[in-house]
Amino acid sequence: MNALPLVLTVFVACAVEAIEALTIVLAAGLTRQWRSTFQGMAAALLVLAAIVGVLGPTVTLLPLTALRLVIGALLAIFGLQWLRKAILRAAGYKALHDEASAYLREVAAAKAAPEVAKRGISDWYAFTLSFKGVLLEGLEVVFIVITFGANQRDLGAAVVGAAIAVVVVAAGGIAVRAPLARVPENALKFAVGIMLTSFGTFWGAEGAGVKWPGNDAALLVLVPVVAVMSLGYAAWLRRAHRADTAAGPQAPVSQAEGVSGL
Amino acid sequence: MMRALKSFGSFWYDFVIGDDWQVAALVVVALGLTALLAHVAGVNAWWLLPIAAFAALAWSLRRATGGKS
Numbered sequence: 001m002n003a004l005p006l007v008l009t010v011f012v013a014c015a016v017e018a019i020e021a022l023t024i025v026l027a028a029g030l031t032r033q034w035r036s037t038f039q040g041m042a043a044a045l046l047v048l049a050a051i052v053g054v055l056g057p058t059v060t061l062l063p064l065t066a067l068r069l070v071i072g073a074l075l076a077i078f079g080l081q082w083l084r085k086a087i088l089r090a091a092g093y094k095a096l097h098d099e100a101s102a103y104l105r106e107v108a109a110a111k112a113a114p115e116v117a118k119r120g121i122s123d124w125y126a127f128t129l130s131f132k133g134v135l136l137e138g139l140e141v142v143f144i145v146i147t148f149g150a151n152q153r154d155l156g157a158a159v160v161g162a163a164i165a166v167v168v169v170a171a172g173g174i175a176v177r178a179p180l181a182r183v184p185e186n187a188l189k190f191a192v193g194i195m196l197t198s199f200g201t202f203w204g205a206e207g208a209g210v211k212w213p214g215n216d217a218a219l220l221v222l223v224p225v226v227a228v229m230s231l232g233y234a235a236w237l238r239r240a241h242r243a244d245t246a247a248g249p250q251a252p253v254s255q256a257e258g259v260s261g262l
Numbered sequence: 263m264m265r266a267l268k269s270f271g272s273f274w275y276d277f278v279i280g281d282d283w284q285v286a287a288l289v290v291v292a293l294g295l296t297a298l299l300a301h302v303a304g305v306n307a308w309w310l311l312p313i314a315a316f317a318a319l320a321w322s323l324r325r326a327t328g329g330k331s
Contacts, residue, residue: 069293069297072293073289073290073293074278076289076311076315077278077279077280077285077286077289078278078280080285080289080315080318080319080322081279081280081281081282081285083319084280084281084282084285084319084322084323084326085281087319087323088323088326088327091327093326093327139277140277143277197315201311201312201315204289204293204296204311205293205296205307205308205310205311205312207293208293208294208296208297208300208311209296209297209300209301210296210300210306210307210308210311211306211308212308213308218308222312225312226312226315229316229319230319233319233320233323237323237327240327241327
């Protein structure tokens with residue numbers, strides 16, 4: 001299998017997370033102080049790079065069959081989680097992620113917090129806000145980089161996909177000096193969910209001892225099938241949601257939803 | 263210490279398993295069945311995991327929307 005699907009999947013997944021991290025970094029930098037914000041961002045990027053640097057080569061040493069079974073299972077579970085949320089959002093059962101309102105919330109909180117210097121950092125609030133935002137959003141990217149890179153035995157290509165996404169999103173943020181609210185985030189998340197579920201299913205089944213018809217070419221069928229099924233579920237739920245809305249007040253999706261903040 | 267461990271575990275649970283643990287459980291059960299079929303019964307059950315994934319997603323969506331689908 002060539003590296004293009006790997007680079008593209010990591011690029012899109014990383015771009016989505018980078019857009020969310022950018023919103024937090026901009027809120028901290030524009031309302032507080034850029035120096036501490038950049039320090040927080042740099043510290044988080046160092047931690048993320050260390051995780052990839054330590055875990056990536058270690059995971060690559062594992063036998064491929066065991067690796068595919070475990071990583072396939074994790075990717076399939078993770079991908080189904082992304083797909084589930086993207087479908088609920090597309091159908092109207094869950095609010096779309098709104099970068100503009102997320103930005104306003106972060107700005108209001110940043111303005112209200114006092115400026116405290118700590119451990120050589122002149123604005124501790126800006127530092128921790130930026131650090132936590134980049135680290136938490138980046139962990140999902142690290143997970144995808146390591147799982148895809150290790151399975152394909154090509155960690156370098158996965159890192160390149162992630163790095164290009166960070167550069168593209170950062171350049172966009174610098175250009176507009178505002179959150180990238182016009183990017184179709186849910187559509188991107190939908191696409192990533194489809195890729196994660198497809199690759200997870202493919203590798204997981206291979207790790208369990210299955211031989212796919214056509215070997216790697218099976219992915220060329222599996223990805224479109226997962227896409228069509230997911231779009232079908234979304235269309236079906238959208239119709240049901242419209243019918244419910246027309247009939248009367250709609251019961252919301254359970255309170256527990258959204259905990260993992262995809 | 264216990265609180266830190268608890269929040270660490272809760273973070274990873276939310277991160278990997280997410281809102282619906284039953285989806286994760288179904289995927290794991292389907293992988294186990296696939297391995298059993300492949301190694302014990304000699305059946306190349308490549309179709310089992312995709313079907314289980316679609317079923318798990320549909321079931322989870324149905325429960326999340328209060329059985330409207």
